[in-house]
Amino acid sequence: DIQMTQSPPVLSASVGDRVTLSCKASQNINKNLDWYQQKHGEAPKLLIYYTNNLQTGIPSRFSGSGSGTDYTLTISSLQPEDVATYYCYQYNSGPTFGAGTKLELK
């Protein structure tokens, strides 16, 4: 199985901050990676697909990048409604999710 390691596990940031979440795969996943946002008590929501494509309806402050084994989700200016857990997800081989990064307000 491909292991997905997300860091940090918990991130505290202030409104307006630029926030970067990392995801590292145990092997090359050829950009076959999506990012999901899960707010407390809700189902996950697709934010970014195939590494850097913004899903329809998602604010442009969210962006994704990466290649090979290393991927990043960036929020350019953190908003209160962005408090959530963020999961990376690879579907290159035997789909697997990362353990998540919990984003909190400072």
Add this chain to the structure above:
Amino acid sequence: QVKLLQSGAALVKPGASVKMSCKASGYTFTDYWVSWVKQSHGKSLEWIGEIYPNSGATNFNEKFKGKATLTVDKSTSTAYMELSRLTSEDSAIYYCTRANYGGYWMDAWGQGASVTVSS
């Protein structure tokens, strides 16, 4: 708009089976795969498997082979997942999603169905 409406919570005994449903609306059911995802309490997510309603073709995470059975009823645009030989490890929230082949691009999710395995 695209909606996936899942069946309600279930309390089941160890060793029993449970079958849950996922009714799709707002899109052509046979044009997309349906993936299922497990979320154990307070934990991360696991992709269980997928089914293509048009043909009934399925693919599974190795971990869930023999545990999960996926079916569809095209006439009602409903997907089903049955979990067998339940143990406490199967207690979780289960989501159905609209997706592309291979679990890619899960762009719509059901509200989740809670399964509790307890005697």
